[in-house]
Amino acid sequence: MPSLIPFRLKPAFVARIWGRTQLAPWYTEQPTEKIGEAWLTGEQCVVEGGPLAGKTLRDVATEFPDALLGESKALGEFPLLLKILFPDDKLSVQVHPNDEQAAKRKSQGKTECWYVLNAEPGAAVALGFKDPKVPVEAVREAIEKGHLEDLLHFEPVSVGDLVYVDANTVHAIWPGATLLEIQQTSDITYRLYDYGRPRELHLEEGLAVMNSQTSAGKRLPVKKDGFTRLVEERYFSVDRMELPAGSTLDVTLAGKPQCLVLLSGEASIATGNDDLALAKAEAVVVPAATERAVLRAGSDCVVVRSTV
Known part of the structure; x- marks a missing residue:
């Protein structure tokens, strides 16, 4: 097995319409566009220093699959995607498929969790529905009439909270918190509702994979x-x-x-x-x-x- 020592990755910043231009105290960069995500283990992230300097995480996984991935080798890629999220506006109400559903797109599903790094008063996330038995057609109608938020269950968040979000959970993030996200390596997102912003929705795909009852919620340390x-x-x-x-x-x-x-x-x-x-x-x-x-x-x- 080839020798491989620990290595550090340079974050890759991703612009989002709901992001921020101030990333302190986490980063010193002063972006000119709104940054919503800092990808810490994206396949495009580049190794800083050492014998692997300049290689991407994808390069390392390809050249050293056994040494890097071990039991996760069958996935063919680094198994976890870590990000820091900087919401300065509401994220869309969205849902992610599970493994079986995502396999149709040759991907893993997307189960994730959020560790709260910073939270202002009133910071909250949406996890599922107030009524866990809400019918799909009621969700569709709320989306079409522009009041899906009225159906959602909201959880206030504080620094140190860990929120688990399993695949098939309808969810959203409100502004006021900085989150460390740990997830399966997948970027399949079905956007159900976006508060009237001019972005593509994935209504049928999202309604097809959403579950009204899931295991999402805060976890006790x-x-x-x-x-x-x-x-x-x-x-x-x-x-x-x-x-x-x-x-x-x-x-x-x-x-x-x-x-x-x-x-x-x-x-x-x-x-x-x-x-x-x-x-x-x-x-x-x-x-x-x-x-x-x-x-x-x-x-x-x-x-x-x-x-x-």
């Missing part, structure tokens, strides 16, 4: 040995690690790739003789073939780990 598990579901687990300055934590996960995202402080990941610094709001990928990985805190720090 669970204390583990040295970290806090925020969510553990079929496609991913997400952990928050809070380390005091000078401490270490063994984060080895044999056979599974993982992503580390630094939220505050200073930290590095040590594997054998290699030591890679984490950068705020950037993903460090630890390959599945890594035999031992130790997180080191240069100062008090908070790191979020995501893995299949």
Whole structure:
């Protein structure tokens, strides 16, 4: 198996009509267009530094499928897509297909979760419907008459919340929060309702895959040995690690790739003789073939780990 050490990816910024031009405190860039998403593990994201510098994540997955992906090799791509979302306006009301439905488009489904990084008073997300037995035709009528929001169930969100959103859940995000999104690697979105904005809707596709009853909602954190598990579901687990300055934590996960995202402080990941610094709001990928990985805190720090 080829040798492969952890590497850091440069975020890829994606413009959205609902985005922001101010990305602080996460990034120093001053974009001239509204940025809605920073893709941290998109296939187009480029490796910063080290022997893989300049290669995209797709390149690495193609050249080192066993070493990088391990148990996820059958997917043929990195299994998790991480993003930071910057909504400054309402996101459309939308729904994503599950694996079986997405297979028709030669893709994975899209189950996701949101970890709340920042939240202003009144920040909220929409998850499903007030009435879990609402008929499809009532949803269609509400869309056509322009009042779908009246049917939706809203959840207020605060810093530190973890919201799980399984495929087939009708959902939306309101402005006022910054979110770290962890999802299956898929970008299939069916837009049901967009508040009159002149964008394409996917009404029939969306109504065909939506479920009025799902498992979406907030997850309670669970204390583990040295970290806090925020969510553990079929496609991913997400952990928050809070380390005091000078401490270490063994984060080895044999056979599974993982992503580390630094939220505050200073930290590095040590594997054998290699030591890679984490950068705020950037993903460090630890390959599945890594035999031992130790997180080191240069100062008090908070790191979020995501893995299949």
